[in-house]
Amino acid sequence: MTSIDRRRFLRTAAIGAAAGGPLAALSARTADATTMVKHPFSVDYGPLRPVRDRTTGLELLKLPEGFSYVSHGWTGDRMTDGRPTPALHDGMAAFRPRWGFRYGGAHTTILVRNHEVGDLTGAYFSPNYDPQAGGGTTNLAFDTRRGAFLASWASLSGTVRNCAGGPTPWGTWLSCEETTLVNGEVRHGYIFEVPHDGVSDAVPYKAMGRFSHEAVAVDPATGYVYETEDATPSGLYRFRPRVRGKLARGGRLEMLTIGDGPYTTYADGTGTVYPEIGWVTIDEPDPGPGETSVVDQGIAKGGASFRRLEGAWYHHRKIYIVSTSGGPAGQGQVFEYDLRRDKMRVLFASPNASVLNNPDNICVSPRGGIVLCEDGSGAEYLHGLTTDGEIFPFAENAVVIPEGGVPGKSVPAGDYRGSEWCGSVFDPSGKWLFANIQTPGITFAITGPWRRGSL
Numbered sequence: 001m002t003s004i005d006r007r008r009f010l011r012t013a014a015i016g017a018a019a020g021g022p023l024a025a026l027s028a029r030t031a032d033a034t035t036m037v038k039h040p041f042s043v044d045y046g047p048l049r050p051v052r053d054r055t056t057g058l059e060l061l062k063l064p065e066g067f068s069y070v071s072h073g074w075t076g077d078r079m080t081d082g083r084p085t086p087a088l089h090d091g092m093a094a095f096r097p098r099w100g101f102r103y104g105g106a107h108t109t110i111l112v113r114n115h116e117v118g119d120l121t122g123a124y125f126s127p128n129y130d131p132q133a134g135g136g137t138t139n140l141a142f143d144t145r146r147g148a149f150l151a152s153w154a155s156l157s158g159t160v161r162n163c164a165g166g167p168t169p170w171g172t173w174l175s176c177e178e179t180t181l182v183n184g185e186v187r188h189g190y191i192f193e194v195p196h197d198g199v200s201d202a203v204p205y206k207a208m209g210r211f212s213h214e215a216v217a218v219d220p221a222t223g224y225v226y227e228t229e230d231a232t233p234s235g236l237y238r239f240r241p242r243v244r245g246k247l248a249r250g251g252r253l254e255m256l257t258i259g260d261g262p263y264t265t266y267a268d269g270t271g272t273v274y275p276e277i278g279w280v281t282i283d284e285p286d287p288g289p290g291e292t293s294v295v296d297q298g299i300a301k302g303g304a305s306f307r308r309l310e311g312a313w314y315h316h317r318k319i320y321i322v323s324t325s326g327g328p329a330g331q332g333q334v335f336e337y338d339l340r341r342d343k344m345r346v347l348f349a350s351p352n353a354s355v356l357n358n359p360d361n362i363c364v365s366p367r368g369g370i371v372l373c374e375d376g377s378g379a380e381y382l383h384g385l386t387t388d389g390e391i392f393p394f395a396e397n398a399v400v401i402p403e404g405g406v407p408g409k410s411v412p413a414g415d416y417r418g419s420e421w422c423g424s425v426f427d428p429s430g431k432w433l434f435a436n437i438q439t440p441g442i443t444f445a446i447t448g449p450w451r452r453g454s455l
Contacts, residue, residue: 038355039392042384044453048396054147056406060442062396067448072149073113073140075441076410079152083124084410085138086115086154089436089443091164091215091361092423093173095196103141103150109427110196111140111434112155112173113443114162120183128158129202130186135159137175137194142445144431149445156200160188163230164361164423166216166312169223170245171196176213178230182289189213191227193247206286207250208239211294215361217312217319219339226319226337228309233264235298236309236321236337238279254279255298258344263304265335265346269328272346277304311361311373320347324358332359356383356391361422366430369455373421373435382421382435386454394455395446397421397437411440 041047045064053060055071063069073079075087091114097104117135124136137156142149156162156175163178173194180189189211190204214230223244227237241251257263257278265272280301282294292300299305307330311322319337326333327349336347350356361373370385371394381393399416419439426433433446433455 037390039390042392042394042453045384045392045394045449045455048393050398056409058402058406060399061444061446062398063446063448064394066452067446069444069446070147070149071442071444073138073152073441073443074406074409074411079138079154081125081153083154085152085441086117086124086134086136087441088116088438089441090114090116090162090422090438091175092425092434092436092443093165093167093196094425094427094434095167095171095173096428097141097197098171101197105143107143107145108150109142109144109432111142111425111443112175112194112196113138113140113423113436114165114175116161116163116178116438118161118179118181120160123158125154125157127199127202129192129204130158130160130183130188132183133158133160133186133188135162135177137162137173137200139194139196140443142427142432142434144427144429147432147445147447153199155198156192156194156202158202159190159192163213164215164310165191165213166218166314168193168218168245169220174216174218174225174247175200176216176227178212178214180210180212180293187286187288191216191247203248205247207253208247209237209253209282209285209294210287214310215312217314217321219314219317219319221317221339226312226321228312228321229295229306230308230310230324231295232307232325233295233299233305234307234309235295235303236306237282237294237298253282253285253294255282255295255301255303256344257302258304261302262299263302265304265323265333266307266326267328268326268333268346268349270346270348274344277342277344311359313362313364315364320362322359322362324360329353332356334359334362360420361424363424363426365426365433365450365455366428367450367455369450369453371424371433371455373424378418380418380420380437382424384453384455395421395435399437399440399442401440411442414440416440 048062050059225239236256307326308324323333331350372383380397382395424435
């Protein structure tokens with residue numbers, strides 16, 4: 001790519017972000033998903049190379065030249081509140097702290113981090129929802145000027161398989177249980193709200209549905225919460241709260257419909273437009289064992305079926321929803337739901353694994369760049385996606401713990417390069433990208449010359 005081409009690309013990316021989001025600009029340039037190009041590395045950032053962790057000195061990641069990172073919050077690390085860090089790091093969100101918060105300040109970012117623990121060996125603190133359940137969330141404070149983590153604490157406990165979720169406009173994290181487990185008299189499969197600067201009361205929002213939750217995206221104009229379900233068949237749901245921003249007060253759960261009757265999106269390819277969508281009410285959002293599931297209730301009323309809906313992201317009055325295994329090739333779809341026009345389409349469907357291999361979560365940087373977490377096989381990458389339909393690996397998991405372990409860490413020796421990336425999110429300023437390696441459970445803060453390229 002010449003310098004003129006690069007400037008043209010960056011200008012296109014900026015225009016796309018301003019006019020309707022980078023994915024909207026992408027769709028205008030990729031009417032056919034087969035035109036998408038996967039590069040071995042970004043033409044702007046350059047090839048990946050091993051980079052030493054500023055915390056441990058180990059080469060845990062491969063990144064382009066000029067990028068660096070710090071690791072923190074390894075599984076078992078003692079947090080500021082004295083508790084050990086739980087395992088299986090997953091979805092995250094980043095927040096500006098409220099005024100007067102202990103770890104607040106112009107350069108502080110607060111992260112809320114999920115832990116997809118599914119065992120019933122005991123909750124790690126109280127209050128908790130289920131004293132036997134080992135999942136939940138932890139919070140971390142990070143100084144973006146110094147590049148240093150300041151504090152960490154447990155914020156939700158007693159839940160199961162906290163996979164993803166999403167931030168709210170009022171500064172909380174909605175943590176989702178990816179399960180419908182029943183533990184004795186305790187049902188799981190709910191959404192819990194977690195303050196970025198405190199501790200959750202661990203009360204489930206049962207009106208928001210009991211199913212295998214994955215992610216949420218909140219429309220700040222209405223306060224409606226859009227929910228994805230990691231199952232097949234799965235539905236796309238909308239929760240309309242009685243009071244905007246007060247989810248605990250209940251509301252109505254609805255499932256998306258396409259056309260007049262039950263519709264299956266499984267094989268829909270790039271450019272498919274759904275001119276008529278609607279919503280049907282879920283009569284029993286909290287079904288018990290043996291009762292009709294939420295998705296079956298919706299399908300019976302004409303609801304649309306998807307294959308494994310996972311990531312969701314709000315940007316510029318549009319919501320982008322990822323189907324991990326949908327599309328003609330079964331390699332993934334990204335749907336765009338235009339909230340203003342109340343229209344939905346398939347933004348793109350991967351034509352084969354070499355272009356995009358089962359995408360999971362997505363996020364958009366403050367500059368309009370797109371980060372995709374793939375949940376496929378082989379080498380594990382964070383991918384960048386340009387508005388020209390070009391995909392490239394930005395970061396590679398290179399975590400290998402040597403024999404004897406790492407001083408001060410309880411993580412055992414082993415090769416963890418096959419573990420997935422989770423929870424990618426930029427701090428509000430766009431200077432730092434945070435992400436997790438789920439196993440052995442490490443949080444990374446990555447910084448570098450972002451403006452040199454598309455992220």
